[in-house]
Amino acid sequence: MSSLANIGVTGLAVMGSNLARNLARHGHTVAVHNRSVARTRALVEQHGSEGVFVPSESTAEFVASLERPRRIIVMVKAGDPTDAVIDELVPLLEEGDIVVDGGNAHFADTRRRESWLREHGLHFVGTGISGGEVGALEGPSIMPGGSRESYAALGPILESIAAKVDGEACCAWMGPDGAGHFVKMVHNGIEYADMQFIAEAYDLLSAAGLSAAEAADVFREWNTGELDSFLIEITAEVLDQVDTATARPLVDVIVDAAEQKGTGRWTVQTALELGVPVSTIAESVFARSGSGDTAVRDAARGVLVGPNRTVSAGDRQGLVDDVRDALWSSKVVAYAQGLEQIRKASEEYGWDVDIATVARIWRGGCIIRARLLAQISDEYAAERLATLLVAPSIAEGLAGRQGAWRRVVAQGVTSGVPVPGFSSALAYYDTVRAERLPAALVQGLRDNFGAHTYGRTDRAGAFHTLWSGDRTEVSTS
Ligand SMILES: NC(=O)C1=CN([C@@H]2O[C@H](COP(=O)(O)OP(=O)(O)OC[C@H]3O[C@@H](n4cnc5c(N)ncnc54)[C@H](OP(=O)(O)O)[C@@H]3O)[C@@H](O)[C@H]2O)C=CC1
Numbered sequence: 266m267s268s269l270a271n272i273g274v275t276g277l278a279v280m281g282s283n284l285a286r287n288l289a290r291h292g293h294t295v296a297v298h299n300r301s302v303a304r305t306r307a308l309v310e311q312h313g314s315e316g317v318f319v320p321s322e323s324t325a326e327f328v329a330s331l332e333r334p335r336r337i338i339v340m341v342k343a344g345d346p347t348d349a350v351i352d353e354l355v356p357l358l359e360e361g362d363i364v365v366d367g368g369n370a371h372f373a374d375t376r377r378r379e380s381w382l383r384e385h386g387l388h389f390v391g392t393g394i395s396g397g398e399v400g401a402l403e404g405p406s407i408m409p410g411g412s413r414e415s416y417a418a419l420g421p422i423l424e425s426i427a428a429k430v431d432g433e434a435c436c437a438w439m440g441p442d443g444a445g446h447f448v449k450m451v452h453n454g455i456e457y458a459d460m461q462f463i464a465e466a467y468d469l470l471s472a473a474g475l476s477a478a479e480a481a482d483v484f485r486e487w488n489t490g491e492l493d494s495f496l497i498e499i500t501a502e503v504l505d506q507v508d509t510a511t512a513r514p515l516v517d518v519i520v521d522a523a524e525q526k527g528t529g530r531w532t533v534q535t536a537l538e539l540g541v542p543v544s545t546i547a548e549s550v551f552a553r554s555g556s557g558d559t560a561v562r563d564a565a566r567g568v569l570v571g572p573n574r575t576v577s578a579g580d581r582q583g584l585v586d587d588v589r590d591a592l593w594s595s596k597v598v599a600y601a602q603g604l605e606q607i608r609k610a611s612e613e614y615g616w617d618v619d620i621a622t623v624a625r626i627w628r629g630g631c632i633i634r635a636r637l638l639a640q641i642s643d644e645y646a647a648e649r650l651a652t653l654l655v656a657p658s659i660a661e662g663l664a665g666r667q668g669a670w671r672r673v674v675a676q677g678v679t680s681g682v683p684v685p686g687f688s689s690a691l692a693y694y695d696t697v698r699a700e701r702l703p704a705a706l707v708q709g710l711r712d713n714f715g716a717h718t719y720g721r722t723d724r725a726g727a728f729h730t731l732w733s734g735d736r737t738e739v740s741t742s
């Protein structure tokens with residue numbers, strides 16, 4: 266072997282091979298390996314000229330081709346395949362070596378693996394990588410966790426291949442053990458919410474009579490302003506696409522059942538455990554599940570009556586502007602909820618994740634990259650926010666748009682166009698700004714049927730009313 270590689274990638278499907286090429290294009294000598302050797306050979310045959318690759322056909326050969334401390338990126342299917350690869354690697358590694366899991370792993374698995382590798386004197390770096398196939402090749406957003414020490418050896422390499430915004434790499438150390446994968450999971454949860462809002466916006470425009478091509482023009486226009494983002498950009502692309510077989514817009518031919526691989530569901534499950542209301546993300550996950558529930562949809566279609574989905578387009582530009590404002594406002598709520606979930610998890614697990622940094626590394630490379638993220642990052646950097654919604658520029662933005670937001674939700678309700686994302690975002694906004702919530706009645710009911718006690722507004726302690734007795738109140742604390 267002529268030279269040792271300074272980094273290795275095992276798992277050369279779409280993400281792994283593109284990451285390996287990105288590394289090679291940035292001057293790194295990249296050891297490459299895949300369970301089935303055909304992928305390794307194909308990578309070197311097709312892209313060997315892009316840099317220096319050191320191919321291996323066995324795991325032992327792959328490990329031996331790396332300089333120490335070894336840095337190995339595992340890019341295989343999440344779950345059991347990741348464990349299988351780690352089990353094979355560990356006996357071949359030496360103290361101080363670094364194993365990076367770049368797949369979409371559950372953060373609890375990452376915590377387990379990190380702890381196990383630490384016992385062997387190895388570093389395990391659970392790393393969120395977002396940007397899909399193109400991002401992996403041209404510059405993804407990278408969210409590594411693991412030990413601070415491992416980041417010193419690995420960070421410069423990852424930063425060299427990450428997306429750059431204003432000269433800054435969209436890669437930063439997120440915190441110990443599972444922090445990186447947690448941040449990536451929530452990134453995906455926000456991705457779900459963002460896509461649900463976009464779908465609702467399109468649905469309303471469509472119900473107002475806009476063709477797919479006209480809606481594409483609207484999204485293209487929105488992408489020149491405050492909604493500027495990757496997902497808005499590709500929405501215009503998808504809406505513009507015409508199906509060659511039928512000459513109809515492709516969007517009208519695609520089956521209306523949204524699938525999911527699980528990271529959105531994990532976000533919601535984890536939020537339930539942490540007690541963080543990520544209602545917009547939950548509605549987005551449920552909207553996907555509901556869209557695929559054909560038994561229920563088939564049974565209800567034509568049986569359940571309601572308005573016929575006609576949105577008045579009398580003032581078409583007014584409607585378009587209102588929907589744009591509802592989209593911006595709802596998007597802000599999804600970010601507020603997701604970032605709050607990261608903050609809570611960071612407290613729970615002692616990660617000390619810096620929220621401004623999270624928003625900063627999401628500005629480029631990842632699926633949710635958006636102009637708004639620079640503003641969010643600046644607001645979190647300026648002060649410790651209880652919620653993004655109270656950041657001065659955000660609160661002002663919401664104040665100016667809430668009239669439009671309410672009109673859009675009302676329009677959806679009265680015309681029978683489902684808007685679970687927009688309406689749950691607005692309900693959250695109204696909940697957090699409320700002077701008083703009907704939660705007081707919930708507490709009264711809980712005390713009535715289960716003696717669960719309640720607090721009082723005028724004095725400290727826990728109290729119970731003797732509902733089955735003389736209805737006097739007793740202090741229970
Ligand atoms: N696709 C995307 O846009 C994104 C994917 N990710 C994550 O990145 C990771 C890789 O994704 P992707 O490139 O799409 O590939 P896949 O998730 O389709 O995984 C395929 C790769 O996993 C390997 N593999 C599967 N089972 C095993 C096993 N038991 N032992 C060893 N290797 C195994 C395959 O090897 P073989 O060729 O031998 O079958 C192949 O290299 C996943 O965790 C995914 O969640 C993250 C961000 C975006």
Ligand SMILES: O=C(CO)[C@H](O)[C@H](O)COP(=O)(O)O
Binds near residue numbers: 395525632
């Ligand atoms: O990780 C990603 C981007 O960052 C993937 O795009 C994401 O896994 C897609 O998820 P789903 O299939 O559930 O929509």
